Amino acid sequence: MNGQRTRTSGRHLVLDDAEDVRAAAGALAEGCAVAHGFGNSYAVTARPDRAAVARVNRLKGRPDGRVGSVTTVPERVPSLFDWTLLPAALPRRQLRQLVEELFLLGPFGFRGPAAAHVPDHLTAVQDGVTTVRLIGPGYRCPSNGFLAEALDRTGDALLSVTSVNRSRHLAGAEHEPPHWRADGVIADFGHEEDVRILVHDDEPAARRRHPHHAPMPATVLSFHHAPGRSRSGLPVLTLERHGSLSADHTRAVAANHGFAVVPSPRAARRLHSRTYADRRAQAGSAG
Numbered sequence: 001m002n003g004q005r006t007r008t009s010g011r012h013l014v015l016d017d018a019e020d021v022r023a024a025a026g027a028l029a030e031g032c033a034v035a036h037g038f039g040n041s042y043a044v045t046a047r048p049d050r051a052a053v054a055r056v057n058r059l060k061g062r063p064d065g066r067v068g069s070v071t072t073v074p075e076r077v078p079s080l081f082d083w084t085l086l087p088a089a090l091p092r093r094q095l096r097q098l099v100e101e102l103f104l105l106g107p108f109g110f111r112g113p114a115a116a117h118v119p120d121h122l123t124a125v126q127d128g129v130t131t132v133r134l135i136g137p138g139y140r141c142p143s144n145g146f147l148a149e150a151l152d153r154t155g156d157a158l159l160s161v162t163s164v165n166r167s168r169h170l171a172g173a174e175h176e177p178p179h180w181r182a183d184g185v186i187a188d189f190g191h192e193e194d195v196r197i198l199v200h201d202d203e204p205a206a207r208r209r210h211p212h213h214a215p216m217p218a219t220v221l222s223f224h225h226a227p228g229r230s231r232s233g234l235p236v237l238t239l240e241r242h243g244s245l246s247a248d249h250t251r252a253v254a255a256n257h258g259f260a261v262v263p264s265p266r267a268a269r270r271l272h273s274r275t276y277a278d279r280r281a282q283a284g285s286a287g
Contacts, residue, residue: 012182012186012190012197012198012199013196013197013198013199014198014199014201015036015037015142015143015146015198015199015200015201016142016200016201016202017201018145020198021145021146021149021198022149023196024036024146024149024150024196024198025146025149025150025152025153026153027196028045028046028047028150028153028154028159028196029047029150029153029154031047031052031055031194032046032194032195032196033045033046033052033055033056033059033194033195033196034046034146034150034195034196034197034198035164035185035189035195035196035197035198036143036146036197036198036199037137037141037142037143037182037198037199037200037203037206038107038137038141038143038161039106039107039137039138039141039143039206039210039213039218039244040106040107040180040206040207040209040210040213040215040244041107041178041179041180041215041216041217041244042164042178042179042180042181042182042185043071043135043137043161043162043163043164044056044059044060044161044162044163044164044189044195045071045147045150045159045160045161046159046160046161047154047156047159047160048070048119048122048156048158048159048160049119050119050121052160053068053121053122053160055194056068056160056162059189059192059194059195060162060165060166060167061166061167062167065121067121067122067123067124068122068160068161068162069109069122069133069134069135069160069161069162070118070122070132070133070134070135070158070159070160070161071134071135071136071137071147071158071159071160071161072134072136072147072151072157072158072159073144073147073148073151074103074136074139074144076151076157076158077099077103077134077136078096079115079117079157080112080114080115080118080132080134080157080158081110081112081113081114081115081132081134082112082113082114082115082116083096083113085113085129085224086112086113086223087223087224087225087226087235088226089226089229089235090223090226090235090237090259091235091258094257094258094259095223095257095259097257098253098254098257098259101253101256101257102221102245102250102253103136103138103139104138104139104140105138105210105212105213105245105253106137106138106140106141106209106210106212106213106244106245107135107136107137107138107141107210107213107218107244107245108135108136108138108218108219108220108221108245109133109134109135109136109218109219109220109221109240109241109243110133110134110220110221110222110223111126111131111132111133111134111220111221111222111223111224111240112131112132112134112222112223112224113129113130113131113132113224114130114131114132115132117157118132118158122158122160126222126224126225127224127225129224129225131222131224133220133240135161135217135218135220136218138210140209140210141206141209143198146198147159163178163217164178164179164185164188164189165177165178165179165188165274166188176274177216177273177274178216178217178274179274180215180216180273180274181203181276182197182199182200182203183276184274184276185197185199186199210244212245212246212249213244213245214243214244214246214273215244215273216243216244216273216274217241217243217244218241218243218244218245219239219241219242219243219244219245219246219247219250220239220240220241220243221237221238221239221240221250221254221261222237222238222239222240222264223237223238225238227262229260230260230262232260234255234258234259234260235258235259235260236259236260236261236262237254237259237260237261237262238261238262238263238264238267239261239262239263239264239267240264240266240267241266241267242263242267247261247263247267
């Protein structure tokens with residue numbers, strides 16, 4: 001890979017190739033997980049049924065019952081939330097416009113009141129509200145074509161999604177930093193029988209497509225509750241996870257739509273991104 005346009009063979013398919021996308025979507029419909037280009041990074045997508053979610057959790061080293069996130073195509077994003085349960089302090093029209101702008105920028109995540117059709121094992125009760133966490137690749141990403149094909153094959157309105165990493169203890173952290181390059185994804189998951197890999201055709205181009213985003217899991221905003229108002233009187237949204245889009249950039253976009261953003265205690269520290277240093281160089285310097 002290493003900055004080159006990449007056409008892989010065997011089970012490692014290419015995101016910009018229509019035939020490869022159909023093959024990956026067909027494998028997902030039959031029960032496989034697909035590790036694929038997602039914004040400027042990678043994610044693992046699978047069917048939303050309980051058994052498929054449990055298989056992906058085991059693949060990552062997580063408990064079977066770990067609640068995951070969901071993803072879908074742009075036109076189905078509003079259908080994942082129950083907008084009637086929105087707190088009165090949060091104007092629906094402005095919030096939906098904020099969702100649209102952040103997805104136009106690139107990969108992002110939102111937690112909101114879950115629509116009735118979202119499976120129970122993909123929801124979590126927070127602040128007394130049954131919520132769902134949506135993670136999208138952003139509207140510029142060609143993975144939307146794969147997601148559309150997969151939804152067409154499964155007949156579902158959503159898919160389960162998670163980061164591409166193993167949940168093993170590393171340097172005092174609970175999780176290994178997720179992969180954002182195909183060579184790392186292939187090294188970690190290419191041998192798995194029930195995993196297909198759908199790589200970015202041009203990884204540098206995928207990152208250039210999202211110049212404001214770091215190569216790490218998406219930032220997440222919560223709107224299932226309104227913890228108050230800012231000093232300027234704006235209703236507050238919660239920064240649940242500080243990820244690929246900086247908190248300052250997220251605040252600026254939210255302010256344009258009439259919202260303030262306050263980080264949760266867990267979001268006070270930014271996620272760590274995986275680095276891909278040359279191991280031979282590291283070994284040489286160590287010697």
